[in-house]
Amino acid sequence: MAERASISSRSLLRMKQRGEKIVCVTAYDASFAVQLEEAGVEVLLVGDSLGMVIQGHESTLPVRLTDMIYHAACVARVGKSALRIVDMPFMSYASVGQALENAARLMSEGGAHMVKLEGGRVIAEVVQALTERGIPVCAHLGLTPQSVHQLGGYRMQGRDDETANRMQEDAVLLEQAGASVLVLECIPVDLGRRISAQLHIPTIGIGAGPDCDGQVLVLYDLLGITPGRKPRFSHDFLQHAADVPEALRAFVRDVKEERFPDAEHSFS
Ligand code: KIV
Numbered sequence: 001m002a003e004r005a006s007i008s009s010r011s012l013l014r015m016k017q018r019g020e021k022i023v024c025v026t027a028y029d030a031s032f033a034v035q036l037e038e039a040g041v042e043v044l045l046v047g048d049s050l051g052m053v054i055q056g057h058e059s060t061l062p063v064r065l066t067d068m069i070y071h072a073a074c075v076a077r078v079g080k081s082a083l084r085i086v087d088m089p090f091m092s093y094a095s096v097g098q099a100l101e102n103a104a105r106l107m108s109e110g111g112a113h114m115v116k117l118e119g120g121r122v123i124a125e126v127v128q129a130l131t132e133r134g135i136p137v138c139a140h141l142g143l144t145p146q147s148v149h150q151l152g153g154y155r156m157q158g159r160d161d162e163t164a165n166r167m168q169e170d171a172v173l174l175e176q177a178g179a180s181v182l183v184l185e186c187i188p189v190d191l192g193r194r195i196s197a198q199l200h201i202p203t204i205g206i207g208a209g210p211d212c213d214g215q216v217l218v219l220y221d222l223l224g225i226t227p228g229r230k231p232r233f234s235h236d237f238l239q240h241a242a243d244v245p246e247a248l249r250a251f252v253r254d255v256k257e258e259r260f261p262d263a264e265h266s267f268s
Helices: 009-017 030-039 065-077 096-108 121-132 145-151 161-177 189-198 244-256
Strands: 022-026 043-046 083-087 114-118 137-142 181-185 203-206 214-217
Touching (some): 009 022, 009 083, 030 043, 030 065, 043 065, 065 083, 114 121, 114 145, 121 137, 121 161, 161 181, 161 189, 181 189
Parallel strands (some): 022 043, 043 083, 083 114, 114 137
């Protein structure tokens, strides 16, 4: 593979400006991180979904900061050019002081380039404090798995005008607070399109329709090996591929060529 320049938040911004889709996949270990980079994935997300797909928990809530540091460091050790975003686990950013201390550990011990936080306007103050101190932030709206018990399950968000408008306002407030990227999870196609068009920063969707500036999938969903019920928005790319590298390349190609997600993997 030809050497690629390192991807930064500025690169992602330029990709949005020229209409090139951003490809992101979750990564939790060194072997898959190498395969993902070789397939052309630009952003590796060390997601707290590892609590479910690696650790076997029912939700992401039991994941600890030390788990995130461990998996982020496994990925960072072999990292080449991809941007590494690392999730801040449940309640590790409940106050500004806690967020600064824990984000610093994810960067210095886990090799994160950017940290990801779930929530709307309530985390704007934390986002501002982190970015003012040089810690890039990816925000996450829509289905925010750390709030699963408050949301009443893993279900689509922003269905009605009131919640959709509030989410759109939250997105603007998070951008104003300094967020560099916004993940949108499990929302109607129209809302994904509206938010992506309004923001200057790139959006990365998962079940948020084809008009987001990029797409992310959980690696094990993409390979069809997640146990139990599969989310409707995910797709098994290994099904029609000869091996894992071919499946990863198929995902990259389908996102870049705007073939994924199609209507079957989106919500209207
Ligand atoms: O933890 C994770 O893998 C995530 C993605 C679902 C976006 O947050």
